[in-house]
Amino acid sequence: MTEHGPGPGPIGRRGLLATSAATALTLATVSFANAAPGSDPQRPDETRVVRGTLPPGSPDFVYLPVEVPHGVRELAVSYAYEKASVPAGTQNNALDIGIFDERGTALGGAGFRGWSGGARTAFFLRADDATPGYLRGPVRAGTWHIALGPYTVAPQGLPYTVTITLKYGGGTGPTPTPVYPPPRAKGRGRAWYRGDCHLHSVHSDGGRTPAEIAALARAAGLDFINTSEHNTTSGHRAWEGLWGDDLLIMTGEEITTRNGHVLALGTEPGHFIDWRYRARDNRFGHFAREVRAAGGLVVPAHPHATCVGCNWKFGFGDADAVEVWNGTYTPDDEVSLAEWDNSLALAARSGRPWLPAMGNSDAHRDPDRVGGPQTAVLADDLTKRAIQAGLRAGHSYVAESAALSLSFTVSGGHGQHAGIGERLRAAPDESVTARLEMTGAPPGCTAAFVTDQGTLYTTPLAASGTATATWETTPAYATYIRAEVRHAPTTPGLPGPLAAFTNPIFLTP
Structure with missing residues (x-):
């Protein structure tokens, strides 16, 4: 074992690189003795x-170059860092880790080989296997880069230790060809399908295996799920044998930037989307287009979450939908709902496209509930493209469980009829009727109709959870109507937590 100092200077840097995205710090290169092929x-x-020690204000990414010689069978890395004693209200040290191979660290380049963030203290890669979060494949000769992400740094600095081990000789066999989930399940033709598109397994910071998640998805009454590991595609191959006629598994990624998280929903298996940029770098539009080119939807996640780096700063101009409800309903979800509702009025006034809402569990481990909440989508079939089309069109509603089902329509006096996500054309003063039918609503809930003016009609629901609510208005009085089902209030000054809500029906004169 050889001790390798970080190089001269207080942070041991070889140079501070100003890139087209976030600034990056490159440390002194770690070298190993050369080994000839077949050694x-x-x-x-x-x-x-x-x-080494990273100071406060360190760049988002610190790269440690490692010269990997020929003949390496396996590369293993472990790391540790020290927490500091900090006063209340001051962020303590947090250090993420990942790796790029000899193809380099260019933003959006081919060199990505894995990321575990702060979920693991060690990982390995070789041709036939890799730690979850990392991509198996040959350990080729060249300059690799261990990527350190100083997420937060205490005022005293962030002392770290990185240990790199190269294992030589011996065969590992070829890299197995991955088997990915198919893009369709049996389905029921045009129908309502329920899904959860924000889930984490052991391939990022989750505590469940893909097999456990698939079993929980079926138990929750889901028809489809979307994989969304933080900044890695390693889990795409881990669902082999877990899909079926009853469960569509889409592959994706949760792109976890320092200025918010976004779901790449339904991207092609194995397609990696980079996350190393902030709003100030003006790169999100490029990667949003890459998500779509890879067959996915762009869905900002938990836009008002209070965790460091979680609050959405990129705007919604490049989004296809927005995750308004994330996991257990909390006040930050209420803020997200209000912001989304405000955007509906703006879209109606400007004539620009409106942004559909969805809800997902963001489940990581017990007691997180897969399918709580879930999005019900009206789709032509149980295929990736049909589900995505339903989400993009807003033909969907969100419910806390499969036990709660909604039917929401608006009809006019001349036989017009519109469903969730559609437009009803009627004269400004023509009477139109909103109708909400519910089954499985929990006891103590109320139903409401919400418009651009706010909540204009509320009614308590029967203890049976089965009810019908109707309300009349005109296009002159309401630009759109959407429906909510809420529990009784639990937080002073706030309405009760959502049990379900729909996307809007617009009224167009």
């Missing part, structure tokens, strides 16, 4: 240890 299989492992 002695008995050659012992080699280890290097790098220590």
